[in-house]
Amino acid sequence: MPVIKGCCEYYQMPLPQFEYFDSLIVARKTWPQIRSHKLTDLGSHFGIEYLAHDALEDSRTCDQIIKLAADKWGVTSVEALLKACGTKVRRF
Numbered sequence: 001m002p003v004i005k006g007c008c009e010y011y012q013m014p015l016p017q018f019e020y021f022d023s024l025i026v027a028r029k030t031w032p033q034i035r036s037h038k039l040t041d042l043g044s045h046f047g048i049e050y051l052a053h054d055a056l057e058d059s060r061t062c063d064q065i066i067k068l069a070a071d072k073w074g075v076t077s078v079e080a081l082l083k084a085c086g087t088k089v090r091r092f
Contacts, residue, residue, distance in 0.1 A: 001092060019089045021082055023062045029085035030069040039065075 001020070008015050027037045034045060043050035043061050046068060051057040070076065073084040082088055 004092070016092065018092050020092060021078070021087060021089050023066055025087045026069050026081065026085050027065060029087070030072055 005015065007013075024037055027034075027042055031037070034042070036042075039058060039061055040050065040052050042048075042065050046065070048061055048064050050061045066078075066081070069085075070081045073081055075081050075084055078089075
């Protein structure tokens with residue numbers, strides 16, 4: 001989120017209004033035994049082909065990680081996943 005905020009400030013644009021959740025928190029709560037929760041390391045751990053630092057690839061890989069977390073928790077909604085992980089939707 002700091003990148004979005006910095007870009008908006010630099011270009012003197014209003015901040016967008018949206019909701020989000022932190023996939024890093026979900027990954028840490030779901031797999032505490034994994035040593036590193038960096039997206040590249042999670043991708044490697046789960047055998048996800050991943051081209052780092054490409055926005056579309058980042059999104060695609062996060063999507064796959066979140067789906068794996070939902071499967072592990074046995075939930076079918078974002079709300080249930082976030083509740084299981086003890087986190088919540090945030091507003092920007």
